[in-house]
Amino acid sequence: xxxxxxxxxxxxxxxxxxQKLEEISQKMETIKCAFCQGTGKDPFQLxxxxxxxxxxxxxxxxxxxxxxxxCKFCGxxxxxxxxxxxxxxxxxxxxxxxxVIEPSRPCPTCKGTGxxxxxxxxxxxxxxxxxxxxxxxxxxxxxx
Numbered sequence: 001x002x003x004x005x006x007x008x009x010x011x012x013x014x015x016x017x018x019q020k021l022e023e024i025s026q027k028m029e030t031i032k033c034a035f036c037q038g039t040g041k042d043p044f045q046l047x048x049x050x051x052x053x054x055x056x057x058x059x060x061x062x063x064x065x066x067x068x069x070x071c072k073f074c075g076x077x078x079x080x081x082x083x084x085x086x087x088x089x090x091x092x093x094x095x096x097x098x099x100v101i102e103p104s105r106p107c108p109t110c111k112g113t114g115x116x117x118x119x120x121x122x123x124x125x126x127x128x129x130x131x132x133x134x135x136x137x138x139x140x141x142x143x144x
Contacts, residue, residue, distance in 0.1 A: 028063045034078030034096025035088050036060065044086045055094035068097040072114030072132030073124045082122045090123075091130025098131045105136040 032038040036053035040060040045051065052058030055078065070076040073091035080087035088094030091114060106112035107128035114132040116125040124130030 027065050029066045029068060030061050030063050031068075031095070031097060033060055033062050033094070034076060034092075035094035046086065055088055062095050064095060064097060065099050067100050067102060069100045069131070069133065071096055071098050071130065072112065073130035089130075100131070100133055101135045103136045104133040107132055107134050 033040070033053060033056035035055040036043050038060040040053055040056060040058040041049075042051040042053055053060075056062050071078075071089060071092035074081050074089035074096065076096040078089055078092065078094040078096040080089050089096075092098050107114070107125055109127040110116055110125035110132065112132045114125055114128060114130040116123050125132075128134045
């Protein structure tokens with residue numbers, strides 16, 4: 001007797017319409033990688049001199065959905081602040097900028113700095129995730 005192997009059912013991906021793809025690509029902005037300054041190489045040469053940047057994967061450019069603002073936690077450098085400087089920023093992922101959802105206002109927890117102090121450590125603010133701004137939802141009127 002032969003055993004039949006059980007395979008997981010193959011899931012088919014839904015295809016996006018061309019119109020939807022065009023809408024997404026129009027919102028995307030291409031920027032220079034802040035972590036490697038657009039070189040595409042690891043700025044700290046941790047593994048070797050030939051290793052690629054961990055943020056842009058060696059391309060030197062990154063696409064991000066707009067509107068954007070400079071990362072408040074790292075100051076737009078893409079490098080994790082208050083460390084030895086060899087890690088990418090936790091708030092922006094090393095991009096140096098973050099997407100802002102409009103309408104927005106300064107974060108009440110960190111007062112727009114993006115930094116939360118936990119004892120002697122400085123971490124990205126938990127409310128705004130280090131962005132310094134939060135989504136501002138206008139109060140809706142409730143009818144009695």
